[in-house]
Amino acid sequence: MQNFSFYNPVQIEFGKDKENHIGEYIAKFGVKKVLLMYGSERIKKDGLFDKVVASLAKNGVEFVQCGGVVSNPVLSKVYEAINLAKSSNVDGVLAVGGGSVLDSSKTIAAGARYDGDVWDFFIGKASPKDALPLFDIITLAATGSEMNDGAVVTNEQTKQKYAFSSPLVFPKVSVINPELMKSISKDYLVYSASDIIAHSIEGYFTASSHPELISKYIEANITTIIKTTEILLKNPDDYEARAEFAWAATNALNGTTYVGVENFSYPNHMIEHSISALYNVAHGAGLSVVMPAWMQWYKSKNEARFSRFAKEIFGKNSADEGIKALKDWFEKIGTPTKLRDFNLNKSSIDEITKVALEHAKAFGLADIYTKEVLEEILNLAY
Amino acid sequence: MQNFSFYNPVQIEFGKDKENHIGEYIAKFGVKKVLLMYGSERIKKDGLFDKVVASLAKNGVEFVQCGGVVSNPVLSKVYEAINLAKSSNVDGVLAVGGGSVLDSSKTIAAGARYDGDVWDFFIGKASPKDALPLFDIITLAATGSEMNDGAVVTNEQTKQKYAFSSPLVFPKVSVINPELMKSISKDYLVYSASDIIAHSIEGYFTASSHPELISKYIEANITTIIKTTEILLKNPDDYEARAEFAWAATNALNGTTYVGVENFSYPNHMIEHSISALYNVAHGAGLSVVMPAWMQWYKSKNEARFSRFAKEIFGKNSADEGIKALKDWFEKIGTPTKLRDFNLNKSSIDEITKVALEHAKAFGLADIYTKEVLEEILNLAY
Numbered sequence: 001m002q003n004f005s006f007y008n009p010v011q012i013e014f015g016k017d018k019e020n021h022i023g024e025y026i027a028k029f030g031v032k033k034v035l036l037m038y039g040s041e042r043i044k045k046d047g048l049f050d051k052v053v054a055s056l057a058k059n060g061v062e063f064v065q066c067g068g069v070v071s072n073p074v075l076s077k078v079y080e081a082i083n084l085a086k087s088s089n090v091d092g093v094l095a096v097g098g099g100s101v102l103d104s105s106k107t108i109a110a111g112a113r114y115d116g117d118v119w120d121f122f123i124g125k126a127s128p129k130d131a132l133p134l135f136d137i138i139t140l141a142a143t144g145s146e147m148n149d150g151a152v153v154t155n156e157q158t159k160q161k162y163a164f165s166s167p168l169v170f171p172k173v174s175v176i177n178p179e180l181m182k183s184i185s186k187d188y189l190v191y192s193a194s195d196i197i198a199h200s201i202e203g204y205f206t207a208s209s210h211p212e213l214i215s216k217y218i219e220a221n222i223t224t225i226i227k228t229t230e231i232l233l234k235n236p237d238d239y240e241a242r243a244e245f246a247w248a249a250t251n252a253l254n255g256t257t258y259v260g261v262e263n264f265s266y267p268n269h270m271i272e273h274s275i276s277a278l279y280n281v282a283h284g285a286g287l288s289v290v291m292p293a294w295m296q297w298y299k300s301k302n303e304a305r306f307s308r309f310a311k312e313i314f315g316k317n318s319a320d321e322g323i324k325a326l327k328d329w330f331e332k333i334g335t336p337t338k339l340r341d342f343n344l345n346k347s348s349i350d351e352i353t354k355v356a357l358e359h360a361k362a363f364g365l366a367d368i369y370t371k372e373v374l375e376e377i378l379n380l381a382y
Numbered sequence: 383m384q385n386f387s388f389y390n391p392v393q394i395e396f397g398k399d400k401e402n403h404i405g406e407y408i409a410k411f412g413v414k415k416v417l418l419m420y421g422s423e424r425i426k427k428d429g430l431f432d433k434v435v436a437s438l439a440k441n442g443v444e445f446v447q448c449g450g451v452v453s454n455p456v457l458s459k460v461y462e463a464i465n466l467a468k469s470s471n472v473d474g475v476l477a478v479g480g481g482s483v484l485d486s487s488k489t490i491a492a493g494a495r496y497d498g499d500v501w502d503f504f505i506g507k508a509s510p511k512d513a514l515p516l517f518d519i520i521t522l523a524a525t526g527s528e529m530n531d532g533a534v535v536t537n538e539q540t541k542q543k544y545a546f547s548s549p550l551v552f553p554k555v556s557v558i559n560p561e562l563m564k565s566i567s568k569d570y571l572v573y574s575a576s577d578i579i580a581h582s583i584e585g586y587f588t589a590s591s592h593p594e595l596i597s598k599y600i601e602a603n604i605t606t607i608i609k610t611t612e613i614l615l616k617n618p619d620d621y622e623a624r625a626e627f628a629w630a631a632t633n634a635l636n637g638t639t640y641v642g643v644e645n646f647s648y649p650n651h652m653i654e655h656s657i658s659a660l661y662n663v664a665h666g667a668g669l670s671v672v673m674p675a676w677m678q679w680y681k682s683k684n685e686a687r688f689s690r691f692a693k694e695i696f697g698k699n700s701a702d703e704g705i706k707a708l709k710d711w712f713e714k715i716g717t718p719t720k721l722r723d724f725n726l727n728k729s730s731i732d733e734i735t736k737v738a739l740e741h742a743k744a745f746g747l748a749d750i751y752t753k754e755v756l757e758e759i760l761n762l763a764y
Contacts, residue, residue, distance in 0.1 A: 001396070001397070001560075001622060001625035001626060001629065002397065003396060003397025003398060003399075003400065004394075004396050004397060005393065005394065005395055005396070006393070006394040006396065007391075007392075007393040007394070008390070008391075009389075009390075009391040010389075011387065011388070011389040012386075012387065012388040012389070013387055014383070014385060014386050014387070014388065014641070014642070015383070015384065015385025015386060016385060017385075018385070178383075211622070211625070211626055211629075212606060212609070212626060213602060213603070213606045213626045213629060213630055213633075216598075216601075216602035216605070216606070217599060217602055219598075220595060220598035220599055220602060221595070223598070224594060224595045224598070227594070240383060240593070243383035243593070243642065244383060244593055244594060244595045247383065247593075247595060247641070247642065248595055251595075256638070259396070259629070260396070260625065260629065
């Protein structure tokens with residue numbers, strides 16, 4: 001185990017009815033007025049917005065609202081919301097929605113306390129020195145954003161889908177109620193499963209050493225996602241399955257499976273960001289296309305690790321069988337495994353490669369992920 | 383999964399050389415003068431004390447010291463240290479040692495900010511409203527105290543070995559350097575293994591429901607402890623084994639394996655506390671005597687769970703074989719499995735039962751753990 005620091009101060013409130021206490025949770029921090037960020041108007045139709053507003057009112061917390069955050073959230077919306085936060089003098093931010101809403105809100109929370117361009121944080125030009133306190137009710141279990149300090153936003157103009165992180169944007173309180181996730185479409189359920197598996201495998205395969213204990217935690221997360229996804233596809237009302245899916249999602253990217261390891265990277269995310277920056281595909285869908293291809297390419301660097309994956313996750317006897325089993329499982333649950341599934345033709349590979357080369361620099365992966373390597377992986381993914 | 387709240391703000395600094403930065407970690411919190419608590423003079427002989435003092439000095443942190451904390455820490459020492467903390471006007475507490483030193487320090491941190499008798503916290507008469515910031519360098523991986531907010535202290539006069547907990551006494555920073563744990567005696571290594579397994583199995587067996595994901599985390603912790611203990615008995619210098627042992631110990635009682643479960647209890651600890659309150663046996667040694675006996679008695683309440691334990695931990699086919707395998711393993715590594723091993727005769731059972739009945743009330747277990755039940759378990763343990 002390599003040296004590490006671990007710090008995660010997020011207060012998790014997990015379970016039924018927790019969203020009705022959001023006002024209490026916020027008021028405890030002395031916050032008087034929040035910017036309430038959300039995505040589509042769905043939360044107004046299904047009653048969640050009303051519950052939130054009622055709880056805020058009950059606890060003396062005012063709010064201004066800003067909807068319209070999209071999947072693969074964009075910088076223009078973040079700028080709009082930062083202006084609203086500043087002009088409305090809010091002293092907190094409340095995100096109600098999925099990872100896109102929360103990542104936008106982390107960016108807004110930091111940007112609202114910064115005089116410069118918040119994109120500076122994403123390109124390494126500056127780092128946040130202050131941020132508004134942040135709270136969330138996460139309605140989709142996928143990104144793990146509810147228990148980490150990272151955010152991903154797309155700069156539409158430059159086609160850069162980059163990230164920043166800062167302990168200042170750990171949510172103070174995250175509400176995770178699996179019942180609020182029930183109405184998720186089948187597509188988004190399976191894209192989420194793909195995202196969570198990607199969070200698990202990036203470190204699992206790329207780290208330079210692998211503590212046994214951490215490997216076991218990762219395998220527990222992956223096998224739980226596989227099992228609960230299959231249950232939920234048949235029975236979306238199964239609360240236990242929904243709850244374990246959600247908690248596995250949170251644990252896949254809250255730092256607990258990234259302790260004691262070094263030199264890991266996120267190449268699957270790096271490549272996927274390039275695809276969704278260009279074509280706006282769902283993040284999880286892009287990942288299920290990239291992962292089997294990347295694994296095929298990466299396998300020879302650490303065949304033993306892939307053999308372990310095959311055995312522990314799928315009960316298979318070889319690295320190749322394990323990779324095939326994952327790809328087959330993605331197809332079985334209905335998330336794409338080929339670039340072709342996005343109605344892209346072969347010329348897209350050049351486009352994606354160009355954008356990926358730039359993302360590779362930002363992700364610190366330019367030495368390994370050269371034009372040739374990227375083309376090879378994308379051809380395998382085609 | 384039952385509803386839950388999870389909050390753990392401890393900053394972990396794990397690995398080689400981390401103790402040399404303790405002064406920095408403390409100074410970052412604005413602390414100017416600490417009460418340095420420790421156990422035996424060992425840390426003065428092996429150089430750790432000097433490293434700590436040097437780091438404090440380098441970072442402008444003064445200190446007063448108080449040694450002599452014993453295993454199964456006692457209230458009289460806590461009172462002495464609280465007086466010293468108050469009279470020396472410290473604004474922080476630094477524990478350097480094992481769980482006994484840290485638990486004492488949690489109590490001191492809270493007691494130094496309380497005008498009443500700190501034992502009030504242990505008997506439910508009051509709860510802490512304030513506490514000095516607390517820091518630690520944990521030199522023995524067993525109790526998990528470095529990443530939780532609980533403390534156990536024995537009131538020597540009343541023979542009560544009770545606990546209190548408060549988020550105010552979460553350490554701000556815990557340093558875990560496996561290299562500092564190398565010189566632990568073989569006895570304390572195996573007692574630690576027993577303690578960590580007890581932390582794992584209390585909830586694993588007694589909770590009213592068992593999320594699959596959490597069961598897998600617990601099994602990962604237990605199998606890691608078993609494997610690394612065996613390695614360390616042969617090769618105490620194996621850093622990787624020492625590190626994974628330590629991190630499994632931390633995870634066994636930092637709350638991550640107690641989320642989503644209800645109605646669990648700590649009967650093994652309850653009974654063990656009674657034994658060590660009377661006879662001052664090592665905590666882990668008492669636990670390895672209690673556990674197989676308790677499991678034998680408890681088994682019929684949830685035979686399926688014990689079958690799972692047998693299979694997942696030892697590859698055995700029945701509940702009974704699993705319990706025997708654990709007892710055999712304890713004997714193999716050299717931690718006691720019979721009350722007789724403490725040179726106690728059969729009359730001790732009456733004494734222990736009397737004290738255990740009182741502890742049962744404090745632990746909320748008096749309905750289940752009656753005189754008859756306790757005698758049955760202790761006879762099985764004899």
